[in-house]
Amino acid sequence: MSQRLRAIDDSEKAARRQSILDAAKTLYLADTSALPSVISIARKAGLAKGTVYLYFKTKEEIFLAMLSEDYQTLMIEVIKLLDAPSSPDELVDDLLTTLIRFLDDNPLFMPLASMASPVLEQNVEIKIVGEFKLMLIDKINLIDELFRKAFPQFPEGQCGSLLLHTNALILGLWQMQNWPEKLKPLQQQYPFNTVIPDFKKDLALSLKNLWKGALNSHT
Amino acid sequence: MSQRLRAIDDSEKAARRQSILDAAKTLYLADTSALPSVISIARKAGLAKGTVYLYFKTKEEIFLAMLSEDYQTLMIEVIKLLDAPSSPDELVDDLLTTLIRFLDDNPLFMPLASMASPVLEQNVEIKIVGEFKLMLIDKINLIDELFRKAFPQFPEGQCGSLLLHTNALILGLWQMQNWPEKLKPLQQQYPFNTVIPDFKKDLALSLKNLWKGALNSHT
Amino acid sequence: MSQRLRAIDDSEKAARRQSILDAAKTLYLADTSALPSVISIARKAGLAKGTVYLYFKTKEEIFLAMLSEDYQTLMIEVIKLLDAPSSPDELVDDLLTTLIRFLDDNPLFMPLASMASPVLEQNVEIKIVGEFKLMLIDKINLIDELFRKAFPQFPEGQCGSLLLHTNALILGLWQMQNWPEKLKPLQQQYPFNTVIPDFKKDLALSLKNLWKGALNSHT
Amino acid sequence: MSQRLRAIDDSEKAARRQSILDAAKTLYLADTSALPSVISIARKAGLAKGTVYLYFKTKEEIFLAMLSEDYQTLMIEVIKLLDAPSSPDELVDDLLTTLIRFLDDNPLFMPLASMASPVLEQNVEIKIVGEFKLMLIDKINLIDELFRKAFPQFPEGQCGSLLLHTNALILGLWQMQNWPEKLKPLQQQYPFNTVIPDFKKDLALSLKNLWKGALNSHT
DNA sequence: CATGAATGAGATTTCATTCAT
DNA sequence: TATGAATGAAATCTCATTCAT
Structure with missing residues (x-):
């Protein structure tokens, strides 16, 4: 037919x-x-x-592939930053800007990243998960290298470690402030503002602390 | 039977x-x-x-209740810390110890917390999710109050905010290092040690940075 | 409490x-x-x-009891008719009038009677079903007797038999014209009028045929 | 397997x-x-x-389909009768014979027909119920037409109407004599014979009355 | 390669009925 | 007697995954 x-x-x-x-x-x-x-x-x-x-062997494999693409896009953006490096301080600001723009442009990144560990990786062939993890590691190592080329005073692994922590912070902060749509009314009704993280603001604050604290110790 | x-x-x-x-x-x-x-x-x-x-109305409601219990247990531990407060610095150390012990004693806390946003909250009646959120907020506010009774020099909300960021860090770091059991061989085979967060070590480092940085600014 | x-x-x-x-x-x-x-x-x-x-031992027992009550009410109405009998012909007219009024006054009678055989009697203790059946039989026999007192020219059982056939006709006709509420639009849209029984009209016609045919053969 | x-x-x-x-x-x-x-x-x-x-969307849809099949089988039998018509009187006899044989060959027809209105049609998508009804109506109209070809002296709808009443009678009589298996002993113990319809005998009697009465009025 | 019928596990939901209190 | 918690069968529904064609 x-x-x-x-x-x-x-x-x-x-x-x-x-x-x-x-x-x-x-x-x-x-x-x-x-x-x-x-x-x-x-x-x-x-x-x-x-x-x-x-x-795709499983449904989750589709979405892990999607997440993988997003991560690669992000990594490329970060690598671009290191093409024309200025000072570490400026780099942090640029990184934050880049990150925020990336999250705005790729609204599925955070939901997918949240599901990665509890859902996606549980339902994808171990080989594929491994490849995903290795890809991430490769990129992080590459970025770390590029970073040390630009700023030789920093030890190996420092930048990679900061990236991991950055990722952790984004992941955690986003999940905490990601209230179900239907809960939004409640969110406005109570004085949650003091206790619910304001994602972008808190992210900015935390990242600056994280990076500047680490980088300044070597300046 | x-x-x-x-x-x-x-x-x-x-x-x-x-x-x-x-x-x-x-x-x-x-x-x-x-x-x-x-x-x-x-x-x-x-x-x-x-x-x-x-x-329980849904399966997820069972596990959200379980997570809720775990959070309450944790909060009680934290509150105990504030019963006999010493210096802010010691408090941070105690907090870390408490946290690590709690995670060891409650091995489901992290898996559950990881599922909260992408899985559990999506399939639980909005009212119940709201109660869960409110419970958390109440406890955080309570801890914030107790903290300021012990250390009046700190502004309202500072401690609560730190708790949120702590939670975010734990969540994110744990998810990043939570490799599927079957992937463990791979994890040892490659030189991942530099790039995979060592959960406890990194947690210790990050939390100290986070808390000490924040608290010292008021000493 | x-x-x-x-x-x-x-x-x-x-x-x-x-x-x-x-x-x-x-x-x-x-x-x-x-x-x-x-x-x-x-x-x-x-x-x-x-x-x-x-x-009540089962849910269906409740509704069989309800149907039993309705049947008894109906029988009493019929018995009343025989208190002041006139001619067989007038009796048939009166019977029809009585029947129609009864059905209007007891809108659950037909639905219940329809369920009696396929649903109710299947889920009620055999003893209770037997009592129900015996009650009906008793009443029919009684009516048959009263009828022969009024019109001795008719043989024993004739009236009872007519009552059974009457019941059968009512049951069958009602079920055929009892279209689900939601099907009513369809019912009007097509020229069903020729083929869907008009309950009361058809009932009147059939009953008159049935009774008059039978009764006239003995006049 | x-x-x-x-x-x-x-x-x-x-x-x-x-x-x-x-x-x-x-x-x-x-x-x-x-x-x-x-x-x-x-x-x-x-x-x-x-x-x-x-x-099938629901369990009842299965059994409505089964009933539908049975009805179609029956209608085909009836149509066959009209292929080689003789006199109206003989037709009535043939119809009765056919009907009895059909009921013997299709022992589920009556139980299913009894459930149609109170059970099956209540739990089947309205569209399917409508199709079932329309099928019946089509067949009845077809038979009516064939009948008038064979016996032009009868008005349109007369045969269809008789079929409906026949169906009603069968339905009602069967339900009244369909005692639960376990009640059979009781049935023999009491002198019910006078008051319980003997299905086939009564059916024969009623149908002859019904059809001959109607058909003779046009001869 | 591509298809979509078939599978079967599992989540709910409903609800008649039982039975400990 | 009265209660309502507990049971468990069965209906639906959803859907990821398999596999014959």
Whole structure:
């Protein structure tokens, strides 16, 4: 009945894989309260359910791939910062700006990153999870190297460690302030402002403390 | 097989509710890769499936209650610290010790806390989620008050804010170092030590920075 | 906590039983698409769920009792007709009038009678079902006797037999024209009028045929 | 165990649907006191529970389909009668014979027809119920037409109307004589014979009255 | 490769009925 | 007697995943 388009060569396969990722992203963006179902992703991508499983072994693998892409995008942004480095202080400011812009441009990054450990990594083949972790580590090591080229006075690993802590802070802060949509009324009703982190403000504050504290000790 | 008691008054009901929580905890402890099924929880508790649903509306509500208990336990520990306060510096050390011991004693706290935002809160009645949030806020405010009684030189909200950031750091750091069991071999094989946070060590470092930095500015 | 009113003597028990029947009737009247739940009946009657089971062994027993009451009411009406008999012909007209009025006054009779065989009798203790059947038979026999006192020319059993057929016709016709509420639009849209029985009209026609045919053969 | 075939095209799907109906029929035949459970039907058909729900939205839909089939079988029999019509009088006799044979060959027809209005139609999507009703009406209209071709002296709708009344009579009479199996002893013990309809005998009598009365008025 | 039918585990929900108190 | 907690069967529904075609 239907003419089955077949992805024969690798580039076609990659394209099909990407179309699945795009469909998944669109759907997840529309409702981040839960990962969209495979059938909805397949339909959005104009494919059959089974076809999705030719490209990803589990549903979570799709979203881990999506997170992986986002992380790589972010890392590239950070690497760009180190292309034209100025002073460590300015770098911190630039980093923060870059980060905030990235989060605004990639609204799925935080939801995905939150699910990574409790959901995604639990349902993805160990090999794939490993590759994801290694990719992150590679990039972090690369950034650390570039950083030391620009600022040789800092020891190996310092920048990488700061990146990890930065990531941890973002993750934790975001999850704490990510109240379910339906709880928003409550949020305004009570004087929570003192106790609920204001994500961007707190992030700015914390990161500056974190980075400047660490970097200044070597200046 | 089971005792088949009837929970008539409120204390008996609370006991039965607790027995469900205990059963769920035992099962989850045995395998943190996914929340145990409701039927397995019921069987473990010696109850019928229907009975579990008399006490909790959804499976996630069970685990949010469990997390709530853990948070309350932690808060009580922290409050105890403020009963006999010494100097701010010593307090930070004590806090860290307390925290580490708590995490060791309550191995489900971190997995549960990680799931709170992406999983638990998404599938629990908004009212219950609200109560959970309010409970946390109450405790944080209480601790903030006690803190200022002990150290009046610090402004209102400072301690609460530090607690939030502490929580964020714990959450983020834990999730980053929480590699799936099956990935552990990989973790040793590569020189990850430089880039994977060593949870306790990094936590110690970060918290000291965080708290001492903040507290010293008022001494 | 609550003061339990206890029905000690038989009249109190009968009253409580009746209050359950009343509650059930009210609820079923509000929605005849399904028998109301026991919990709703209990609440309506101001009783606990378990108490209902002290008076009726199953839910269906409640509704069989209700149907039994209705049948008895109907029989009494018919008996009244025979108190002041005129001619067989007039009797048929009176019977029809009485029947129509009864159905209007007792809107649950038809739904209940429809459920009797496929639902109620399947879920009521055989003893109770037997009593119900015997009650009906007794009344029919009584009516048959009274009829022959008034019109001796008719053989024993003729009137009883006619009553049974009357009942069968009512049952069958009613079920065929009892379209679900939500199907009513469809009913008007198509030219069903020729093929869907118009309950009262068809009933009148059929009954007159049935009775007059039978009775005239003996005049 | 099972063949695990895939129903790809429509005829295969119809076959699978039929296999579910067959399984349901077998089980219901073994115990007409209640509709068999979906899981038992699935197992009998060698299918998974979920598969049954691919073909029928509710359990009652299965049995309404079964009833629909039975009605269609019956209608076809009746249509056959009109292929080689003789006199109206003979037709009535043939109709009765056909009807009795049909009821003997399809022992589930009456139980199902009894449940149609109070149970089945209440729990089947309104659209499906409508289709069922329309099917019946179509067939009745068709028979009415054929009838008038054979016997032009009768007005339009007369035959259809008689069919409806016939159906009503069957329905009502059957329900009245359908005593629960366990009540049979009681049935013999008492002199019920005068008051309990003898289904086939009474049906014969009534139908002859009904049809001959109506048809003779036009001869 | 692509498809979508089939699977089956599991979450809820409902609710009649039982039974300890 | 009266209560309502507990039971457990069954209906639905959802959906990730498998696998015959």
